[in-house]
Amino acid sequence: MGNESAQHPRHRVVVIGSGFGGLFGAKALRRADVDITLIAKTTHHLFQPLLYQVATGILSEGEIAPSTRVILRDQKNVRVLLGNVYRIDLEARTVTSRMLGHITVTPYDSLIIAAGADQSYFGNDRFAEFAPGMKTIDDALELRGRIVGAFERAELSADPGEIERLMTFVVIGAGPTGVEMAGQITEMADRTLAGTFRNIDTTTARVILLDAAPAVLPPMGEKLGSRAAKRLTKMGVDIQLGAMVVDVDQHGLVVKDRDGQERRIESACKVWSAGVSASPLGRQLAEQSGVELDRAGRVKVKEDLTIPGHPNVFVVGDMMAVEGVPGQAQGAIQGSRYAAAQIKAELKGAHPSDRKPFDYFDKGSMATISRYSAVAKVGKLEFSGFIAWLMWLALHLVYIVGFKSRLTTFVSWTVSFVGRARTQMTITEQQVFARTAIAELEEGLADGRSADEAAG
Numbered sequence: 001m002g003n004e005s006a007q008h009p010r011h012r013v014v015v016i017g018s019g020f021g022g023l024f025g026a027k028a029l030r031r032a033d034v035d036i037t038l039i040a041k042t043t044h045h046l047f048q049p050l051l052y053q054v055a056t057g058i059l060s061e062g063e064i065a066p067s068t069r070v071i072l073r074d075q076k077n078v079r080v081l082l083g084n085v086y087r088i089d090l091e092a093r094t095v096t097s098r099m100l101g102h103i104t105v106t107p108y109d110s111l112i113i114a115a116g117a118d119q120s121y122f123g124n125d126r127f128a129e130f131a132p133g134m135k136t137i138d139d140a141l142e143l144r145g146r147i148v149g150a151f152e153r154a155e156l157s158a159d160p161g162e163i164e165r166l167m168t169f170v171v172i173g174a175g176p177t178g179v180e181m182a183g184q185i186t187e188m189a190d191r192t193l194a195g196t197f198r199n200i201d202t203t204t205a206r207v208i209l210l211d212a213a214p215a216v217l218p219p220m221g222e223k224l225g226s227r228a229a230k231r232l233t234k235m236g237v238d239i240q241l242g243a244m245v246v247d248v249d250q251h252g253l254v255v256k257d258r259d260g261q262e263r264r265i266e267s268a269c270k271v272w273s274a275g276v277s278a279s280p281l282g283r284q285l286a287e288q289s290g291v292e293l294d295r296a297g298r299v300k301v302k303e304d305l306t307i308p309g310h311p312n313v314f315v316v317g318d319m320m321a322v323e324g325v326p327g328q329a330q331g332a333i334q335g336s337r338y339a340a341a342q343i344k345a346e347l348k349g350a351h352p353s354d355r356k357p358f359d360y361f362d363k364g365s366m367a368t369i370s371r372y373s374a375v376a377k378v379g380k381l382e383f384s385g386f387i388a389w390l391m392w393l394a395l396h397l398v399y400i401v402g403f404k405s406r407l408t409t410f411v412s413w414t415v416s417f418v419g420r421a422r423t424q425m426t427i428t429e430q431q432v433f434a435r436t437a438i439a440e441l442e443e444g445l446a447d448g449r450s451a452d453e454a455a456g
């Protein structure tokens with residue numbers, strides 16, 4: 001066990017997470033007289049808004065997930081530590097993380113917690129095996145494997161029923177991610193893969209976008225939601241609203257319609273983009289400080305983004321519940337910059353009681369539907385079609401971290417949007433079967449079998 005509790009001359013800031021909150025928080029402290037330890041369970045900073053493009057073969061994982069260590073190379077006051085934080089001790093002011101059997105206890109003077117959120121299956125976690133969500137690079141690569149793999153298996157089959165099942169793709173959740181996935185699976189089938197198989201016609205693939213809610217893209221308002229729905233329908237996406245998923249298995253799913261009737265959809269490839277639940281670290285904060293959590297497990301922070309009795313512990317990004325702040329990149333970036341600003345001010349003598357409440361500036365939101373088509377909302381202004389798509393393009397290029405990633409992303413987009421190719425269509429057996437194989441391995445180990453027996 002590594003213990004870093006030796007006497008320390010400088011103020012110690014621990015940042016949990018290397019996503020938008022974690023990375024931007026650490027960067028905002030670059031000129032501060034502090035020692036920062038950034039602890040994250042992945043070695044990369046993930047640009048989640050473009051995960052769907054990795055899943056659908058437009059971008060490589062490297063383009064949207066640069067190494068955190070490399071990004072922060074020149075920021076000498078940061079140390080990056082790979083570790084899964086499993087304990088926060090508010091009284092001892094320590095964070096305990098584990099990686100490959102190595103346990104590290106890291107003390108802090110100030111703590112910024114930006115551990116994000118996971119997919120939520122609303123209590124039906126067994127759905128995950130059959131309908132992966134999209135939160136990590138592993139998820140995106142597995143989905144790419146399942147999408148391309150479904151077409152490959154359809155080509156091999158002589159059974160019309162099986163071909164139909166394999167060529168029916170169901171996206172559950174009609175928020176931005178669901179809309180983007182449905183649009184991109186359709187474009188992949190209609191443009192990239194068209195004419196590449198001999199027994200199947202990929203342009204006949206069926207893409208269904210399901211949601212229990214009565215609208216597409218509810219947070220973007222009725223007008224933009226119906227424009228997105230119209231465009232998707234024109235592309236051939238089958239939108240089914242008011243349809244609640246009640247069961248999912250390997251070969252399909254069961255949905256309950258508004259009239260209470262249940263029906264089955266045969267589909268080999270399902271994508272879950274229906275809900276989120278905040279990092280379980282929030283529960284530890286609740287147990288130790290009495291802070292409340294909302295239904296999604298987000299921490300109901302005070303107006304300075306801290307928890308009661310601990311003005312040195314900030315919770316930001318997808319883990320925080322703040323009225324009017326959506327679970328989006330800007331919420332995390334602005335929250336962590338705010339936390340960094342308080343830490344810096346207090347090092348210069350300010351007192352926590354002087355803090356002004358966190359004030360979120362809404363820069364708007366957007367979603368792409370297909371190439372050259374998007375919807376965007378900026379304040380009261382609403383855009384759709386090509387203009388919104390250009391806005392989306394420019395904004396994402398600005399926010400992708402690193403000049404090289406920007407350049408290669410731009411090239412990949414040109415290849416995919418101007419032409420019809422996709423440069424990242426590679427799939428491997430490990431991608432397709434990893435989730436099931438790991439689950440079986442873990443089950444086997446829990447049964448007491450050896451790793452080799454479980455794997456074999």
Ligand SMILES: Cc1cc2nc3c(=O)[nH]c(=O)nc-3n(C[C@H](O)[C@H](O)[C@H](O)COP(=O)(O)OP(=O)(O)OC[C@H]3O[C@@H](n4cnc5c(N)ncnc54)[C@H](O)[C@@H]3O)c2cc1C
Nearest residue numbers: 017018019020021041048049085116317318327328329332
């Ligand atoms: C598919 C998808 C599409 C999206 N599209 C958009 C969009 O178009 N626009 C937009 O504004 N927002 C979008 N979002 C939301 C946006 O990505 C999030 O709001 C944002 O990433 C939140 O930042 P965060 O720092 O709180 O969490 P994250 O970015 O999720 O980062 C969490 C970090 O914590 C680490 N971590 C988690 N648990 C632990 C632990 N126990 N120990 C150590 N490290 C841990 C993770 O590895 C990760 O580095 C999208 C999200 C998804 C999933």
